[in-house]
Amino acid sequence: MINDVWIAGGAMTPFNRRKDGSSFRDWARVVVSGALQDAGLEARDIDGLVVASESDFFTLQLNPSALLADECGLAGVAAKRVEGGGASGHVAVQAGVADVASGLARRVMVLGLEPSASHLAGLDVGALYALSFDAWTDGMTGIDSTSLYALSALAFMERTGARHEDFARVAVRNRAHARHNPNAHLPLDISLGDVISSPVVASPYHRLDCSPLSDGAAAIILSCKADLPLLSRRRTRFRATAGATDTVRLGERTDPGFFAGKRHAANRAYKMADVTPADIDLAEVYDSYSGAQLQAIEALKLAPNVLQADRDGVFDTAGALPVNLSGGLLGQGGPVGATGVAQIMTAAFQLEGRYVGQRPARTPKLALVDTHGGIATLNCVSILESR
Amino acid sequence: MNHHMRLNYTLPEGDLKLYFAALHRGDALASECSSCGDVAYPARVLCRICGSESVGWVNLSGKANVVQRVDGRNSSYALVRFTGADTLSTVALINPTSQVSTGQLSKPPADRPGLWLTLDRTLKEDAHV
Secondary structure, eight states: OOOSOEEEEEEEOOOBOOOSSOOHHHHHHHHHHHHHHHHTOOGGGOOEEEEEOSOHHHHTOSSHHHHHHHHTTOTTSEEEEEOBTBTHHHHHHHHHHHHHHHTSOSEEEEEEEEEOSSSSOHHHHHHHHGGGSOTTTTGGGTOOHHHHHHHHHHHHHHHHOOOHHHHHHHHHHHHHHHTTOTTOSOOOOOOHHHHHHSOEEETTEEGGGBOOBOEEEEEEEEEOGGGSOOOSSOOEEEEEEEEEEOOSSGGGSSSTTSOHHHHHHHHHHHHHHTOOGGGOOEEEOOOSBHHHHHHHHHHTTSOSSHHHHHHTTTTSTTSSSOBOTTOHHHHTOBOHHHHHHHHHHHHHHHHTTOOSSOOOSSOOSEEEEEEEETTTTEEEEEEEEEO | OOOOOOOOOOOOOGGGHHHHHHHHHTOEEEEEETTTOOEESSOOSSOTTTOOSOEEEEEEOOEEEEEEEEEBSSOEEEEEEETTOSSOEEEEESOTTOOOSEEEEEOOOTTOOSOEEEEOOOHHHHHHO
16 A cells, blocks of 8 residues: 555646637646645745656647746756656656655656647647557557547447447536536536437547547645645545556457456555445546446446446436546546546545535545546556545 | 648568568468467567567468447448457458448558458449449
């Protein structure tokens, strides 16, 4: 178990498509300043910076961590940039946890950002995302993320009997959760019929089954308990953070519809935290597509029968295990490098009873955060606890 | 401000050179592990099952069966099993109007060396042709 890595504070920008002329550098300054204020710390208190950004193509900036240390008033810190596809933000958190746990740093700023929506044309972003898989084989067919996720979803549907209505229910619920979230990209009041009648992108996925390309940034500060400022509020610590990979080529998986790498990461996290899936009170799960949320919940072992549990309302706000009260990627949005950082911050604020959006019916004690890159190819699972 | 950048990549094919050379001829050259016999297509340089580096080559017929198929607005893709392969393969469908679930590997565009599959035609489709 991880014994002494805590979340001192955090901040995020709204996730949306920026039309105000601001850049990722501006968003970075906002969230770094916000996280310091939330934690009751000064820039001089930070001695480590981990930046999450999926691609230099999006920022047109190599060596971004040095630039952002400079831009955000953190010059002099030890800085690095990490990347893990869609899980880049969560991988950065894991790097920050490792720095604090090992004593390499006292207080680490984890800064995730991505200008996924406004800095490049949508077709160019799509072409770059197609390189998230095996670029020399799958990628050279021109296949896009939605089509690969759809191939995986079809295998899941064939094995489990899931229908598109099951996927659509997730799309509706997460957008409804997002309506309580002031930072959400798509806070929509939609029906199952709206999802089912929205244009087909790649069967079985329709437009409203897909998460949006978003701009935005998020930051959290990690430290040992002794280095936390004296604030009279509940605090969140990491009980576990684990990772695992699956084969990059979908066709090499025993079951292309099962997220086996995520299952491995979850098993490692449960063991590290010394808890079982039944102990989890709340989850933020990687829902890049509506069906992927059900595939993720299955792999995370959060329900014995994910379809029945979803139909029974287990993952609703008032259910036994609320999932994606932030709206998830479907509702809150997904600026890639910021996504995992925001997921961790959201779960921490929920545990501390100070989340600004939708809150669960009962105060959670343990929260699980799940993020992945590729088609659940690179997986990160963290388990957080409030004290 | 707007900034345009054009990038021309050279992708050296390295240990997969024979695989790509065959693909450009329209031939399916798979890797075969000499330790456990696993046949992978697209080819691998390390066995996905036992991790052996002792991997040779085997010619496949290029015939494939569709396992899952996805149709988008402008393109269609499928997970297929090439005859003789132990893996599934992601392919782009050249003639997605056909609903037949069998097909044959085709030459890819010169700058897009992925797997492209031409679906077989039904008698009805042949009659239309």
